[in-house]
Amino acid sequence: xxxxxxxxxxxxxxxxxxxxxxxxxxxxxxxxxxxxxxxxxxxxxxxxxxxxxxxxxxxxxxxxxxxxxxxxxxxxxxxxxxxxxxxxxxxxxxxxxxxxxxxxxxxxxxxxxxxxxxxxxxxxxxxxxxxxxxxxxxxxxxxxxxxxxxxxxxxxxxxxxxxxxxxxxxxxxxxxxxxxxxxxxxxxxxxxxxxxxxxxxxxxxxxxxxxxxxxxxxxxxxxxxxxxxxxxxxxxxxxxxxxxxxxx
Amino acid sequence: xxxxxxxxxxxxxxxxxxxxxxxxxxxxxxxxxxxxxxxxxxxxxxxxxxxxxxxxxxxxxxxxxxxxxxxxxxxxxxxxxxxxxxxxxxxxxxxxxxxxxxxxxxxxxxxxxxxxxxxxxxxxxxxxxxxxxxxxxxxxxxxxxxxxxxxxxxxxxxxxxxxxxxxxxxxxxxxxxxxxxxxxxxxxxxxxxxxxxxxxxxxxxxxxxxxxxxxxxxxxxxxxxxxxxxxxxxxxxxxxxxxxxxxxxxxxx
Ligand SMILES: Nc1ncnc2c1ncn2[C@@H]1O[C@H](COP(=O)(O)OP(=O)(O)O)[C@@H](O)[C@H]1O
Ligand SMILES: [Mg+2]
Numbered sequence: 144x145x146x147x148x149x150x151x152x153x154x155x156x157x158x159x160x161x162x163x164x165x166x167x168x169x170x171x172x173x174x175x176x177x178x179x180x181x182x183x184x185x186x187x188x189x190x191x192x193x194x195x196x197x198x199x200x201x202x203x204x205x206x207x208x209x210x211x212x213x214x215x216x217x218x219x220x221x222x223x224x225x226x227x228x229x230x231x232x233x234x235x236x237x238x239x240x241x242x243x244x245x246x247x248x249x250x251x252x253x254x255x256x257x258x259x260x261x262x263x264x265x266x267x268x269x270x271x272x273x274x275x276x277x278x279x280x281x282x283x284x285x286x287x288x289x290x291x292x293x294x295x296x297x298x299x300x301x302x303x304x305x306x307x308x309x310x311x312x313x314x315x316x317x318x319x320x321x322x323x324x325x326x327x328x329x330x331x332x333x334x335x336x337x338x339x340x341x342x343x344x345x346x347x348x349x350x351x352x353x354x355x356x357x358x359x360x361x362x363x364x365x366x367x368x369x370x371x372x373x374x375x376x377x378x379x380x381x382x383x384x385x386x387x388x389x390x391x
Numbered sequence: 392x393x394x395x396x397x398x399x400x401x402x403x404x405x406x407x408x409x410x411x412x413x414x415x416x417x418x419x420x421x422x423x424x425x426x427x428x429x430x431x432x433x434x435x436x437x438x439x440x441x442x443x444x445x446x447x448x449x450x451x452x453x454x455x456x457x458x459x460x461x462x463x464x465x466x467x468x469x470x471x472x473x474x475x476x477x478x479x480x481x482x483x484x485x486x487x488x489x490x491x492x493x494x495x496x497x498x499x500x501x502x503x504x505x506x507x508x509x510x511x512x513x514x515x516x517x518x519x520x521x522x523x524x525x526x527x528x529x530x531x532x533x534x535x536x537x538x539x540x541x542x543x544x545x546x547x548x549x550x551x552x553x554x555x556x557x558x559x560x561x562x563x564x565x566x567x568x569x570x571x572x573x574x575x576x577x578x579x580x581x582x583x584x585x586x587x588x589x590x591x592x593x594x595x596x597x598x599x600x601x602x603x604x605x606x607x608x609x610x611x612x613x614x615x616x617x618x619x620x621x622x623x624x625x626x627x628x629x630x631x632x633x634x635x636x637x638x639x640x641x642x643x644x
Contacts, residue, residue: 193555223557233548237570246566250557257562299552306556 144310144342145169145192150201152187161187162366164201169359174336175344176353178370178385179363185346188363189314192344193225194218206309223250226303230315232295234287240298241283244270247305273301277331293324300331311336313345317352325349329356350382437615445617449605449624456601457628459519459594460587463526464534468580471531475538481550482542482564496539499532508594522599526587537579541572574643581636588629602628 150165162184169175177185190196191203194210203210208221226247234243248266249257256262262270274283277297282290287298296316303311311332317325333356336343347353353360354374362370362385369384370377413419474492476482483489507525515521545568553563595603602621609618 195551195555219557219559221557222555225555227552227555229548229552231548233552235549235552235566235570237573246553246558247556249553249559249562249566254559254562257558258565302552302556312555 144171144206145344146204147191148202148204150191150203151199152184152191152196153199160199160366162191162363165368166201167361167368167371169342169344171342172340172358173342174333174356174358175342175361176357176359177344177346177361177363178348178350178353180386181348183363184366185363186314187366189227189312189344189346192310192312193222193227195227219250223306224308225310225312226306226308227312227314228296228299228303228316229313230318232292232299234295234298234302236288237286239284239286240274240279240290240301241270243287243298244274244301244305247302250306269305270301273304276304276335277301291324292320293328296320296328297331300328300335304335308339309341311341311343311345313343315346315348318348322349325352326355332356350377437613438619440616441619441623442614442616443620446620446624449602449621452602452605453624453628455519456588456591456595456603459522459526459591459599459601460584463523463591464530464580464584464587466523466527467530467534467583468576470527471534472538472576474531474535475542476564476568478535478539479542481545481547482568484560492535493539496532496535499528500536501532502529504529504590505593505597508597508599512598517598517600519600522591522594522601525594525599526590529590530583530587534579534583538572538576541575541579542568545571574640577643578636578640581632581639585629585632585636588625588632592625 146168147165150162151160152162153160165188177188179185187196191198192205198211206221206224208217210218210221213221235246238246245260245262245266248262252261271280271283274280277300279290279294279297279301282294287295290298299316313332316332317328320328329352332343332345335341354377357374360370360372360374360377361368362381364385364387370381372381474496477488477492478496480489483492504525507528508522511521511524515524549567549571550563553567558566591599591601592603592606595601595605596607598604602625606618606621609615609621
């Protein structure tokens with residue numbers, strides 16, 4: 144579902160590549176965790192998948208489409224099939240949980256329908272369903288500012304679910320949450336993943352979470368893949384390749 | 392010299408120098424304040440007691456003044472918001488339109504309302520409509536600029552989230568930015584509304600109608616006890632608008 148071939152990204156004015164020559168295929172049903180020190184290129188990699196980050200070289204095929212062959216409108220449509228959640232949730236302030244979740248639908252509708260809030264009865268039912276799915280039904284009409292971090296991330300997840308995505312991305316989705324909350328968010332992500340048969344790609348810095356939930360782990364170091372395997376293949380040697388010996 | 396550097400001393404000297412030059416240029420003369428008694432006796436003689444009989448008339452005129460300030464600023468806000476998206480570097484789509492809208496806004500801003508007012512009074516005739524247009528044009532420039540700065544400072548996160556759900560550029564910006572900046576937009580708006588009330592008074596002096604014109608007429612015909620009532624009405628008006636503005640801001644934030 145996602146194929147990268149020698150994908151390289153270099154930021155303007157940087158004198159090193161943020162990611163170098165990444166090549167691999169991510170298949171339907173894989174729950175991928177990406178590990179690496181900060182600055183290893185994890186965020187950059189995740190963002191190339193939905194085109195938030197343009198690539199400098201190589202090619203990337205997502206859902207049978209080459210992103211860079213598409214016109215702007217088609218890119219937008221493709222992106223609407225890829226859900227993404229963020230470390231700092233990136234919810235829309237002052238709006239309620241329900242309103243925030245509805246914005247997940249924006250990529251599937253015409254601008255004037257979004258502007259005027261013209262959602263179909265099915266869509267309204269879907270919102271209700273997904274708010275319930277993430278366990279926020281009692282908070283559906285609260286403003287998102289009043290929620291805890293874990294609850295905010297659940298709103299983020301529900302918003303992505305409204306996209307009815309084929310791919311789920313997460314850029315350190317639990318990095319601002321406590322360990323218990325993190326685990327419960329991962330459990331939710333995993334059950335949604337299995338239910339909807341997605342490809343999920345999530346950055347984590349907590350190795351134990353990756354070991355517990357991932358079906359595949361990709362380790363990045365200085366923009367290069369240094370590990371690609373199952374959690375059981377992670378050992379102290381591979382661990383050192385990913386994180387290096389010098390702690391910082 | 393722990394808290395200050397030598398450079399600060401130079402700034403201080405420059406400041407003193409500028410103050411001194413400005414005093415010279417403006418004939419600043421504290422000794423004239425000795426004539427303060429004159430002013431007090433002038434107020435006592437002419438303003439007191441105010442002629443309350445014209446209050447109902449002035450209240451009607453004050454609605455004209457409020458109307459001018461309101462219409463001018465509300466239209467300025469409605470036109471200024473879309474322009475400000477074009478004038479903010481993170482939401483404008485083309486460098487050329489970005490620069491030209493910014494240039495246009497600063498052009499509008501650089502012309503004081505009184506100058507617009509003088510022109511419109513000639514072009515479209517005496518009366519409040521000329522004043523509304525003058526307030527409108529100047530405030531498009533001011534609000535457009537202020538709001539574009541709010542847009543530039545808005546948190547990028549929600550914008551990224553809207554992009555990643557596949558929202559169009561416009562819808563994404565609208566939803567991710569407006570809710571964030573709305574309280575500050577209102578804050579700027581109410582301040583500009585308050586300023587516009589005072590401006591509309593000055594515009595009244597050049598024939599823009601409303602309370603300002605009444606004050607000017609009263610002044611010219613030595614009808615000082617009527618003018619005293621006008622001044623009181625204005626003060627009450629500005630205080631009320633200010634209180635209403637803070638009430639709305641508190642409700643929203
Ligand atoms: N917007 C940017 N402009 C320039 N360099 C960047 C930018 N974002 C990230 N980088 C650089 O790219 C490299 C990879 O960053 P990132 O993908 O954010 O790593 P990670 O998410 O693993 O911490 C780092 O060296 C970082 O400094
Ligand atoms: Mg990162």
